[in-house]
């Protein structure tokens with residue numbers, strides 16, 4: 135076991151899902167790790183999403199309506215959890231990830247970014263995630279890019295850290311869990327639609343999206359299941375808009391295996407989720423992406439997904455056309471792996487081991503933040 139330590143920062147469900155296989159790969163290499171739970175999703179139990187038992191520090195920074203403010207509280211709080219830590223690992227584009235990265239960088243601890251280089255190329259969509267990704271990639275020492283496109287985005291931005299092409303750790307999890315799923319069931323009378331919708335950019339459009347689902351639910355040949363998000367604000371609004379819709383089953387948030395089984399048993403998925411955009415192609419389930427733009431165009435290029443936006447007529451027309459055309463639906467159902475091959479975590483753990491072996495071990499690490507202030511750093515890197 136190294137005397138050095140790495141810390142994994144987790145604030146939300148997808149971060150727990152996607153960092154769990156890396157935590158296991160680090161354990162296999164004897165790299166001692168610490169879990170830092172920011173508290174963004176206050177009821178998150180990382181072990182339910184496969185996170186192994188690790189020494190854990192909770193920061194109690196519950197999510198805030200203003201994600202920049204939340205990033206600030208995480209950045210200010212994380213220093214206390216970094217004693218003896220040589221590398222802080224953050225994942226994705228949440229306020230926990232950017233706050234954890236900024237707090238680490240300000241106390242002099244290098245940052246590794248898992249899922250680096252994703253870009254929608256529009257800072258307003260998704261907001262603030264596109265800014266957060268750019269900020270984290272600008273400060274990271276190690277950048278783990280899932281796809282060739284992601285790595286090219288990073289090279290174009292001339293990031294100063296070391297870029298490794300790894301695949302997405304979410305695909306490691308999926309390919310592992312897929313083996314335990316039941317074979318897909320089919321319903322000869324009805325096509326099954328699975329819906330998730332929670333992203334901030336969708337909030338204003340929720341009534342419009344809901345109206346397209348109500349119209350689809352009127353078809354006698356479909357059955358719709360909508361899985362609610364843990365965010366109470368979005369879930370409450372969905373229940374208000376869709377709670378009494380015949381033929382539309384609102385379900386509480388569920389475990390990862392359960393949602394994968396639901397996906398596998400579906401004929402068509404409608405979702406604005408980032409993770410589901412990665413998982414649907416691997417499962418070979420056609421996906422309509424409820425967004426105007428995406429940082430994950432690979433699933434569209436592979437023919438598994440269509441970017442449909444949030445306009446209710448377009449959602450209804452595109453879904454209906456697919457439901458009416460068995461051939462087109464079948465052509466979108468070939469499983470593809472544009473986001474990874476299942477070995478991302480092993481590659482990342484290897485790269486971290488190599489880096490730890492060559493990087494001199496500092497004697498003293500201050501946990502006091504250094505100037506400049508968090509907000510000025512955020513503003514600079516997000517320019």
Ligand SMILES: CC(=O)N[C@@H]1[C@@H](OP(=O)(O)OP(=O)(O)OC[C@H]2O[C@@H](n3ccc(=O)[nH]c3=O)[C@H](O)[C@@H]2O)O[C@H](CO)[C@@H](O)[C@@H]1O
Pocket residue numbers: 146147148149151225226227228231249260263304330361362386387388389390391393394406407408409410413
């Ligand atoms: C802008 C953006 O796209 N940002 C994303 C955002 O995450 P997201 O949009 O992917 O978030 P969700 O949809 O909540 O999670 C998805 C995961 O949860 C599973 N799931 C779903 C419903 C359920 O009932 N039970 C479950 O287990 C599901 O199968 C999947 O694995 O942050 C991530 C972290 O930084 C980023 O990677 C990612 O870019």
